[in-house]
Amino acid sequence: MLLTMTKKSTKAPAKKTAAAAAPAPAPKAAPAKKVPGESNKVAKTQLVELVADKTGLTKKQSEEAVSAMLDVVVDAIKSGKSVGLPGLGTMSVKETAARTGVKPGTSEKIQIPAGKKVAFKVASTLKGNL
Template sequence: MTKKSPAKTATKPAAAKPAAPAAEAAATEKLGKTQLIDLVATQTSLTKKEAGAAVDAALEAIVEALRGGKSVGLPGVGTFSVKATAARQGVRPGTSEKIQIPAGKKVSYKVASTLKADL
């Protein structure tokens, strides 16, 4: 029979953390699709709905080109391309069992030299 630990009777109040505005925290970590659409709408004369359609169309064109095996170059940003991966032997985590990983494809990205220099 195992002993149970005694239940806690008193709890400490949670320490108050200074709350950062959600928009500020999101701006420093990641630019999501919604924020990208907002930026396109503010920098052009498009409505948010039109900007959303434009961003969706651009992303779909990039994905379709990659599915077709083409590389996509975005001036000042970089180049996306599809690369083949060879079949290889791997190890399953936890069991250390040797497994065969089949050949496949992956999307590769090479940053533009102008962007790299600006960072």
């Protein structure tokens, strides 16, 4: 029968440095827990639930209606049409002109090509009620 013995380290323990001897910083307060439904954004699922509650449709029917409405709006915007949403505002496509810009960090002048962007104009009834 063979017995093997391991050699113990004769190294001295590491000395504590000033940084290690300093007290640990106080832990930061935990961020406030987000309660579902209290964010500043209404997600699609929440929108579907709100439509279902307001109309009496099932959630599946409401999801189909909301998805269909969003698809129609996106298709209209893609084709260059403006979309009026009564009481909310108007979404339209605006042309942007070509311009010279500055590349961050290098200050190099670059040419930004012309393009398109989606613009939204808030309805005056909504703007007055904010």
